[in-house]
Amino acid sequence: MSQxxxxxxxxxxxxxxxxxxxxxxxxxxxxxxxxxxxVWLPPSxxxxxxxxxxxxxxxxxxxxxxxxxxxxxxxxxxxxxxRGEAREIEGLQIMRSPSCNPDHPADVAxxxxxxxxxxxxxxxxxxxTVDAVDxxxxxxxxxxxxxxxxxxxxxxxxxxxxxMSQTVPRFEIAPGIAPGFWVFAPKTRGMSTTNFGSLExxxxxxxxxxxxxxxxxxxxxxxLENTHYLPHTIHLHGVDHPFRDASGEGNDGVPGVSxxxxxxxxxxxxxxxxxxxxxxxxxxHVQPQVHVMMGLNGMLVVEENRPDNWLQTLNVGAGHVRYxxxxxxxxxxxxxxxxxxxxxxxxxxxxxEYNDPRLIAKATNRGYNATQRTAEYxxxxxxSFPFTLLESAVVVDTGEHIKxxxxxxxxxxxxLHTHGHKxxxxxxxxxxxxxLAQITRDVVFLSSAQxxxxxxxxxxxxxxxxxxxxxxxxxxxxxxxxxxxINPGGDIGVIVYEDYLAANGWPxxxxxxxxxxxxxxxxGRIPVWSASDPEGRFGEPENQPVTTVRLxxxxxxxxxxxxxxVILSRRLVRSVKAR
Amino acid sequence: xxxxxxxxxxxxxxxxLIAFATAPAGGGAQVNDERAHHRQKDHSDHRMVIDADGMVxxxxxxELPRDCAQLGEDVTFDVHVGVRYARRGAAFGFxxxxxxxxxxxxxxxxxxxxxxxxxxxMVHGLPRYLYPQGMFHLEANxxxxxxxxxxxxxxxxxxxxxxxMAHHMEKGLKGQLKVGSGSGDLPSVPGITGARRPDRYL
Ligand SMILES: [Cu+2]
Ligand SMILES: [Cu+2]
Numbered sequence: 149m150s151q152x153x154x155x156x157x158x159x160x161x162x163x164x165x166x167x168x169x170x171x172x173x174x175x176x177x178x179x180x181x182x183x184x185x186x187v188w189l190p191p192s193x194x195x196x197x198x199x200x201x202x203x204x205x206x207x208x209x210x211x212x213x214x215x216x217x218x219x220x221x222x223x224x225x226x227x228x229x230x231r232g233e234a235r236e237i238e239g240l241q242i243m244r245s246p247s248c249n250p251d252h253p254a255d256v257a258x259x260x261x262x263x264x265x266x267x268x269x270x271x272x273x274x275x276x277t278v279d280a281v282d283x284x285x286x287x288x289x290x291x292x293x294x295x296x297x298x299x300x301x302x303x304x305x306x307x308x309x310x311x312m313s314q315t316v317p318r319f320e321i322a323p324g325i326a327p328g329f330w331v332f333a334p335k336t337r338g339m340s341t342t343n344f345g346s347l348e349x350x351x352x353x354x355x356x357x358x359x360x361x362x363x364x365x366x367x368x369x370x371x372l373e374n375t376h377y378l379p380h381t382i383h384l385h386g387v388d389h390p391f392r393d394a395s396g397e398g399n400d401g402v403p404g405v406s407x408x409x410x411x412x413x414x415x416x417x418x419x420x421x422x423x424x425x426x427x428x429x430x431x432x433h434v435q436p437q438v439h440v441m442m443g444l445n446g447m448l449v450v451e452e453n454r455p456d457n458w459l460q461t462l463n464v465g466a467g468h469v470r471y472x473x474x475x476x477x478x479x480x481x482x483x484x485x486x487x488x489x490x491x492x493x494x495x496x497x498x499x500x501e502y503n504d505p506r507l508i509a510k511a512t513n514r515g516y517n518a519t520q521r522t523a524e525y526x527x528x529x530x531x532s533f534p535f536t537l538l539e540s541a542v543v544v545d546t547g548e549h550i551k552x553x554x555x556x557x558x559x560x561x562x563x564l565h566t567h568g569h570k571x572x573x574x575x576x577x578x579x580x581x582x583x584l585a586q587i588t589r590d591v592v593f594l595s596s597a598q599x600x601x602x603x604x605x606x607x608x609x610x611x612x613x614x615x616x617x618x619x620x621x622x623x624x625x626x627x628x629x630x631x632x633x634i635n636p637g638g639d640i641g642v643i644v645y646e647d648y649l650a651a652n653g654w655p656x657x658x659x660x661x662x663x664x665x666x667x668x669x670x671x672g673r674i675p676v677w678s679a680s681d682p683e684g685r686f687g688e689p690e691n692q693p694v695t696t697v698r699l700x701x702x703x704x705x706x707x708x709x710x711x712x713x714v715i716l717s718r719r720l721v722r723s724v725k726a727r
Numbered sequence: 728x729x730x731x732x733x734x735x736x737x738x739x740x741x742x743x744l745i746a747f748a749t750a751p752a753g754g755g756a757q758v759n760d761e762r763a764h765h766r767q768k769d770h771s772d773h774r775m776v777i778d779a780d781g782m783v784x785x786x787x788x789x790e791l792p793r794d795c796a797q798l799g800e801d802v803t804f805d806v807h808v809g810v811r812y813a814r815r816g817a818a819f820g821f822x823x824x825x826x827x828x829x830x831x832x833x834x835x836x837x838x839x840x841x842x843x844x845x846x847x848x849m850v851h852g853l854p855r856y857l858y859p860q861g862m863f864h865l866e867a868n869x870x871x872x873x874x875x876x877x878x879x880x881x882x883x884x885x886x887x888x889x890x891x892m893a894h895h896m897e898k899g900l901k902g903q904l905k906v907g908s909g910s911g912d913l914p915s916v917p918g919i920t921g922a923r924r925p926d927r928y929l
Contacts, residue, residue, distance in 0.1 A: 268777070271777065272775075276783075278777060301844065303894075304893050305893070305894075307897065309897055309924070311914055311926065313924070316893075337781075337866055338864070338866070339849075340891055343860065344862065375844045375893075375895070377818030377819075412818045413843060414840035415843040415869060503898070504816040504817075505898070506816065539794075620779045
């Protein structure tokens with residue numbers, strides 16, 4: 149025995165007999181077995197316990213957690229909805245657009261006439277600069293301008309503020325959900341928010357990047373004014389454009405291959421004169437696994453060259469085209485641009501973590517690994533259900549021809565299903581399919597970057613349409629109809645007939661949709677059937693009650709047991725050492 | 728250049744009424760009273776200018792704030808803006824981040840934009856009865872300059888100055904205008920105060 153141990157053993161009253169310790173251990177173990185709530189044990193142990201101690205007592209199962217269902221108001225402001233009435237501005241007949249959040253008619257007029265050709269009063273109603281969309285020079289003498297100069301800026305949405313916990317400027321895709329985005333945006337003036345007291349992005353700064361519409365043969369210039377803090381470019385995917393512009397500058401948007409990236413504070417003009425028509429695509433080509441997926445991608449439509457063909461050069465937020473082209477008016481009653489997209493929040497939310505561009509570049513380019521990507525959010529025209537219902541419903545009437553231009557700007561495939569209708573695929577990636585070989589079906593498939601032009605014929609014949617109603621229009625990959633796993637969400641949209649539309653542009657649904665406007669719903673805090681289950685048969689039960697006394701005793705026993713075990717083990721170690 | 732162009736490029740001047748009419752609702756009863764009061768007076772000395780170089784909002788070289796018995800000093804300064812003035816870890820910068828003027832001064836500011844994209848010099852918190860939304864605003868297109876004048880009130884106060892384009896304030900374009908001795912410093916003004924929620928460099 150060492151000196152120390154000898155010394156300790158000589159101290160009176162400090163030593164408890166080994167026998168006592170063992171008795172205590174057994175007593176405490178039995179107490180623990182009795183006190184521990186059976187539900188905490190694995191099923192096999194529970195069985196063992198009941199076979200020893202008899203069947204458990206009957207206990208009423210927990211009641212539902214009391215929950216007051218505060219249904220929010222539908223965010224369908226009649227004043228905003230009134231913007232959807234047919235209107236004449238700047239001598240243009242802007243089409244009616246029944247919707248809770250229609251495009252502002254002044255914006256539409258500015259994009260049709262050109263921001264340089266409208267009255268000061270109309271320009272004031274928009275948030276645009278004088279040079280945002282400059283139109284001039286009827287080169288072919290057919291009554292419309294043929295030199296079109298579009299200026300795009302790059303805008304961050306929902307990024308970190310060094311001053312407050314909220315991200316700025318705010319753009320929600322669904323109630324309470326605001327992933328970070330970078331978007332191309334028209335050149336606007338003044339405040340980026342709706343007013344100084346608000347953090348909400350103004351109506352022109354939003355997802356997705358705007359649809360660009362140009363006429364074949366026009367001299368198009370798109371100036372990228374890089375107002376963002378990282379380098380970007382524009383690549384014109386599928387659009388007829390020269391590799392270099394007239395001055396020998398790169399024009400394909402690929403860093404290193406055709407050009408140098410456009411740095412913050414710099415501007416570059418991309419030029420083209422498209423010989424072919426069709427629904428195309430444009431996107432940034434810098435670190436595309438990051439930049440495209442942050443939102444820097446949009447639809448680009450080349451329309452046929454027709455006389456007096458004044459085009460709505462930009463369709464902000466995509467959706468209904470309130471001033472369609474001459475060719476579109478001839479063949480179709482209405483036209484909709486549908487931009488599908490998916491978001492991996494692990495990437496998009498990185499801009500909420502950092503403010504320093506160096507840290508953001510590091511985190512997105514080198515920290516984020518696109519091969520590990522999973523998508524949580526699925527967007528139609530920059531929003532998820534139920535916000536899609538506020539602004540991206542495909543409104544139709546019986547016996548119409550509707551043109552749908554569909555782009556998959558995301559990385560997940562899209563299997564678009566039209567309830568109640570079969571649509572005809574007229575164009576693939578902007579190229580017309582042989583009319584004799586065109587396919588009519590109810591699920592159309594788009595891989596990443598693909599475009600389809602669809603004819604939605606509302607002839608009620610049981611094939612093209614089953615008749616009037618509110619018919620879902622959604623991606624049939626079922627994860628895509630959720631928002632981070634909560635259904636209904638994702639890219640759910642609707643085809644809604646006029647007779648199913650309320651005056652404010654809201655579809656007259658059978659059920660109450662207000663629940664889905666609650667941020668708590670998408671945070672997973674509300675049982676999904678709350679609105680249709682007033683008795684709470686599928687409500688959220690309280691946690692199983694374990695009485696406080698029992699818990700206190702259990703704690704005490706546990707503590708004593710632990711103490712006994714510690715003393716015993718020390719004894720054991722000491723005696724082993726002694727040997 | 729078309730006639731229509733020249734029409735716009737020639738300075739378009741609007742009375743503040745337009746800004747009032749388009750200002751968002753919900754400013755409170757006091758603001759509404761001020762609006763009504765303002766409409767009756769119909770003065771044209773502070774106005775909105777939009778042209779090819781940018782814009783000026785709430786230009787005011789004559790009308791005194793209520794608390795100023797008489798016009799103070801005339802103060803003139805230039806503000807340069809662009810990526811070349813950015814501090815480390817920012818994207819954009821003003822050449823200075825603090826400006827100081829005497830009470831009731833008439834301030835003539837020229838914003839000189841050395842970048843090829845838009846920037847702004849926007850002051851907030853001015854009296855709303857003179858400046859719709861409490862704001863004086865200069866906006867210069869890439870490579871352009873824009874000048875405007877405004878008259879500051881008499882009390883010692885620090886006003887927020889920034890570029891309100893999305894993330895330009897966050898990425899360096901924040902400053903403060905001190906009238907008199909000012910009322911302290913604002914948070915996260917580059918070169919003056921630190922960020923309340925700084926990045927971590929680990
Ligand atoms: Cu980019
Ligand atoms: Cu700026």
